[in-house]
Amino acid sequence: MDQDAIDAIVARALAEDVGEGDVTTAATVPAGARARAVIIQKAPGVVFGLDLAERTFRALDPEVTVRRLAPEGAWSQGGPILELEGSARALLTAERTALNFLQRLSGVATLTARCVSAVAGTGARILDTRKTTPGLRALEKAAVAAGGGTNHRAGLDDAILIKENHAALAGGVAEAVSRARAASPGLRLEVECRTAAEVDEALAAGAPRILLDNMNLAELLAAVDQAGGRAELEASGGVTLQTLGEIAATGVDFISVGALTHSAPALDLSLILEPLP
Numbered sequence: 617m618d619q620d621a622i623d624a625i626v627a628r629a630l631a632e633d634v635g636e637g638d639v640t641t642a643a644t645v646p647a648g649a650r651a652r653a654v655i656i657q658k659a660p661g662v663v664f665g666l667d668l669a670e671r672t673f674r675a676l677d678p679e680v681t682v683r684r685l686a687p688e689g690a691w692s693q694g695g696p697i698l699e700l701e702g703s704a705r706a707l708l709t710a711e712r713t714a715l716n717f718l719q720r721l722s723g724v725a726t727l728t729a730r731c732v733s734a735v736a737g738t739g740a741r742i743l744d745t746r747k748t749t750p751g752l753r754a755l756e757k758a759a760v761a762a763g764g765g766t767n768h769r770a771g772l773d774d775a776i777l778i779k780e781n782h783a784a785l786a787g788g789v790a791e792a793v794s795r796a797r798a799a800s801p802g803l804r805l806e807v808e809c810r811t812a813a814e815v816d817e818a819l820a821a822g823a824p825r826i827l828l829d830n831m832n833l834a835e836l837l838a839a840v841d842q843a844g845g846r847a848e849l850e851a852s853g854g855v856t857l858q859t860l861g862e863i864a865a866t867g868v869d870f871i872s873v874g875a876l877t878h879s880a881p882a883l884d885l886s887l888i889l890e891p892l893p
Contacts, residue, residue: 617754617755617758619671621754622667622668622671623671625751625752626668626671626672626675626713627675628751629672629713629716629717630672630675630676630713633712634709638705638709641709642705645704649703649705649891650702650703650704650892651701651702651703651704651707651890651891651892652699652701652890653699653700653701653707653711653887653888653889653890654685654696654699654888655696655697655698655699655714655715655718655886655887656694656695656696656697656885656887656888657686657692657694657696657697657722657884657885658694658884658885658886659884660691660692660693660726661691661692661723661726661729661883662690662691662692662722662725662726662728662729662763662883663686663687663688663689663690663697663722663883664688664718664722664724664725664758664759664763665688665717665721665755665759666684666688666697666698668714668721668755669698669714669715669717669718670682672710672713673700673702673707675710676703676709676710677702677703677706677707677710679702679703680700680706680707681701681702682699682700683698683700684697684698685697685698685699688762689725689763691729697885701892704891704892707887707889708889711887711889714887715887717755718883718885719882719883719884720752720882721756721759722882722883722885723881723882723883724756724759724760724763724876724877724880725759725760725762726763726880726883727763727857727876727880728742728744728759728762728763728765728876728880729763729764730857731763731765731860732763734857734864735860735861735871738861739864739869740863740864740870740871741765741869741870742765742766742860742870742871742873743765743766743767743871743873744756744757744760744765744766744768744872744877745768745874745878746768746769747874747877747878748877749877753770753771756877757770757877763876765876769804774803775803775804775805775806776796776800776803776804776805776806777806777808777827778792778793778796778808779808779827780808780810783807783808783814789807789809789814789817789821789823790818790820792807793805793807793818793823797822804824805823806823806824806825806827807823807826808826808827809826809827809828809829809839810829810831812838812842815828815839815842815843816842819847823847824847824848825847825850826839826843826848826849827852827872828849828850828852828868829852829853830852830853830854831851833862833866836851836863836866837866837867840866840868848869848870849869850869850870850872851863851866851868851870851871851872852871852872855871855873855874855875856875
């Protein structure tokens, strides 16, 4: 994302939290007080969102000094990740918004890294979905990439994914593929299939990628054999961290995991603040 877009997200988040002003901080902290703050990673995982956190603090104190103590996108057991010095009032007021961004995005990156590890050595790649927080999709997909995952389509305009309802309204899988190719020949095309018959129809229509929707392991194995390398295959539906290894072992090329962005637990972080003379 470009910096203007990030700043706009930060501004909305601060407006939501601060409203007319941080009344507690204004009442208890002297206007000229300065402080040092350290953000601590308290659980193992992948940190992501440091730039967003920094810009949150800078929005309230443009003169704040920031020092990164840990890299983004690498697995860490924990420890200090960010040190700041500046206005005590600004650090306190920005604290929750900055931590919310960091915890959310680091949680996405961490779950992604766990999923990528679960399929290591199989050749399968972990995909995200459009099941993202409204307004934060670009950031959450960046967090998936930081965790080692692969971004699927960013929205409805950059790739064609023919799903069950599209096929039903078009008159079937083959007709939907034909119409989509005629309308947008330059876009990546994928079609969702629920049965072996639909896979046959998609293959016959020349679909380059097939999404195998909610198939069990036996059905996935059969679909891999059925496709015989004529199309890339994506497993989707009901995927969990515990089932990823078995799914990947069937030979599919991709596994999409909606939980990466709709159910990732926040990474445990905290901010410790101390006054400066």
